[in-house]
Amino acid sequence: MVIHFLVLVVYLLVxxxxxxxxxxxxxxxAEGFFLGSRSIGPxxxxxxxxxxxxxxxxxxxxxxxxxxxxMATLWIGATNVVVGTLLAWLVLxxxxxxxxxxxxxxxxxxxxARRYRSSPARMIAAVVITVFLVLYSVSILKGMGxxxxxxxxxxxxxxILLSGxxxxxxxxxxxxxxVVWTGxxxxxxxxFGLILLTVLALGRLQGVERVFAGLAEIDxxxxxxxxxxxxxxxxxxxxxxxxxxxxxxxxxxxxxxxxKSAKVLKLGTVVxxxxxxxxxxxxxxxxxxxxxxxxxxxxxTAIPTLVKGTMQPWASAVFLAAVVAAGMSSFSAVLIxxxxxxxxxxxxxxxxxxxxxxxxxxxxxxxxxxxxxxxLLVAIRPPAMILxxxxxxxxxxxxxxxxxxxxxxxxxxxTREGTVASMIGGCAVSLVWMAVGNPFGVHGFIPGIVVSLxxxxxxxxxxxxPSDRCLRAAFGQRTGRVPFGDGGSR
Numbered sequence: 001m002v003i004h005f006l007v008l009v010v011y012l013l014v015x016x017x018x019x020x021x022x023x024x025x026x027x028x029x030a031e032g033f034f035l036g037s038r039s040i041g042p043x044x045x046x047x048x049x050x051x052x053x054x055x056x057x058x059x060x061x062x063x064x065x066x067x068x069x070x071m072a073t074l075w076i077g078a079t080n081v082v083v084g085t086l087l088a089w090l091v092l093x094x095x096x097x098x099x100x101x102x103x104x105x106x107x108x109x110x111x112x113a114r115r116y117r118s119s120p121a122r123m124i125a126a127v128v129i130t131v132f133l134v135l136y137s138v139s140i141l142k143g144m145g146x147x148x149x150x151x152x153x154x155x156x157x158x159x160i161l162l163s164g165x166x167x168x169x170x171x172x173x174x175x176x177x178x179v180v181w182t183g184x185x186x187x188x189x190x191x192f193g194l195i196l197l198t199v200l201a202l203g204r205l206q207g208v209e210r211v212f213a214g215l216a217e218i219d220x221x222x223x224x225x226x227x228x229x230x231x232x233x234x235x236x237x238x239x240x241x242x243x244x245x246x247x248x249x250x251x252x253x254x255x256x257x258x259x260k261s262a263k264v265l266k267l268g269t270v271v272x273x274x275x276x277x278x279x280x281x282x283x284x285x286x287x288x289x290x291x292x293x294x295x296x297x298x299x300x301t302a303i304p305t306l307v308k309g310t311m312q313p314w315a316s317a318v319f320l321a322a323v324v325a326a327g328m329s330s331f332s333a334v335l336i337x338x339x340x341x342x343x344x345x346x347x348x349x350x351x352x353x354x355x356x357x358x359x360x361x362x363x364x365x366x367x368x369x370x371x372x373x374x375x376l377l378v379a380i381r382p383p384a385m386i387l388x389x390x391x392x393x394x395x396x397x398x399x400x401x402x403x404x405x406x407x408x409x410x411x412x413x414x415t416r417e418g419t420v421a422s423m424i425g426g427c428a429v430s431l432v433w434m435a436v437g438n439p440f441g442v443h444g445f446i447p448g449i450v451v452s453l454x455x456x457x458x459x460x461x462x463x464x465x466p467s468d469r470c471l472r473a474a475f476g477q478r479t480g481r482v483p484f485g486d487g488g489s490r
Contacts, residue, residue, distance in 0.1 A: 007318065007321055008317075008321065011324070012166055014185065040255075040260060041259075042271065043268070043271060046275065047187035047272075047275060048184050048187065050187050051187035052252055052334075053246065053276075057136075058279060058282055059143065059282045059322070059323050060146055060303050060304070061282075061390060062076070062282035062283050062286060063283070063286035063289065063300075063303035064298075064299040064300040064301075065283065066284065066287040066289075067286040067287065067290050067296065068286075069223075070223030070224060070229065070287050071215065071223065071224055071225075071226070071283075072225070072235055073235075073286070074283050075235060076242060078280065079243035080279040081273065081277055082243075083243035085272050085273050086272075086276070090269060092247060092409065093259075093268070094265050096257060096409060097256050097265070099111075099409055099475070102473065102476065103115060105257075107345055108129065108250040108253065108401060109121075109123075109125040109126040109129065110344065111405070112401075112404055112408075114473070115408050116408070116414065116470075117470055118416035118419055118420060121404070121419045121420055122345055123346065124420065124423045125401055125423065126342070126346045127341075127346070128400045128427055129341045130342050130371075132397050133250075133334045133341075134371060135378070135389065135392070137334045138378045138389055139382070139389035139390045140334070141163065141375060141376065141379035142160070144163040145163075147303075148162070148163075150304030150305060152320070168372035189318075190278065190322045190323075192318070193321065193323070194281040194285075196318060197281075197307060197310070197319055198281050198284070200310045200315065201288055202288075203310075204292070204309075205288065211288050223290060233441035233442050234441045234443070237441075237446045240443075240446065241443055242391070245394045245395070245398040247402055248397060248398035250337045250397070251336075285303060286299075288306070290302075292309065292310075293305055339364050339371060342367050343363050343364045343367050391443060395443060395448055396430055396448075398445060399426035399427050399430040399451075400426055400427040402452065403426070403453050404419045404423065404456065407456065412475065413461070414466070415460045415464065416466075417460070417463045418457070421459040425451050425455045429452075430444040431448075433448065
């Protein structure tokens, strides 16, 4: 307890220091609070991307899925690395940085409003992002609460309160700069903690072969082979939502908005992809825990139980810091995006208020506190497993934002009508599909993005194409010919 306490105190003091320093450096403007004035370098961008992506949701929730579904879940980690990280950086990074710079947009809803000349698109995106990111943050807090509960016998409720309050404080102090710099620091701790746990756990079982042999003895068909107990439909659809779904998640793609320039994205892509390989470890360690502790009542306690049973106090203290780091980095990333959607896109732009830059920052700090408290209250009695909550929230957001964002970077023909139809239809279908229990084992994300894509293409092609002025604002002076249209007049 003493070792854990000392490590946590040192770690939290570092976070407070980062919050204070970045708060002093932050410019008193909306762009300063929400994007760090677009001045973030490749290493900080890459590691803050990873720490926001692979949060306590992946470390604890991924371990829970590995425990429940076995080695087949390694495919989820693999798609996280290839699709969610490597391809996301290659396909989205440079285009996002250039287009958001030309449009002077600092949030995803604002991007939709300026890219498509559509205030309804801004409002729909802002409402969906705010509501479902708060729900997603509940899963992050749940992961941290279980770690405190199992490792150092702090009641679950006190674990989520301790971690949640600290995050709210440093986000309110330092805004986006605090988020990315604490994310950079926390990303390294996560990487070290996961590697350390894997090495020590394999040492206890005397190698990888003993892990596979143990799973075979329990039930090879369920826990060793692909697709295992999950089935192909569940495995593929869930892998897609936590990898391809990332392409529409504002707390992650915002990293491309804020990087210093498109030129440094190559280095950031390499760093993010290599570091992203850590995503495989929680799922593997969750399956490994099944061998050592085959009868856990709550799968989400698999990783904390493994840590407690295999690590010395100093090592488990480091891992505790890693999980707290993972959760805090993701929660802070989610919090800053939810605040920006609420304050900038709804309060200021949708309702046509005109607060000063300084007042916007003050209101944003207050909103950080309010949203954080709402998430803490819901996390006291969370509705489901960590990754189940995550999948629900990500499906709703990605079904709303993914195609208008991704295709909006490359295709000149989409219209405001197609964008709004895609957002409403995709989100509605994903929510209804999940509400009726994900028929055929297919997650609601899949029908959501299919319907969203069909509506985006069909309605855009059936309505008047965007004007040359709109295209020049998004793509630059040389827009070229608009496919399937004559340029229109809007």
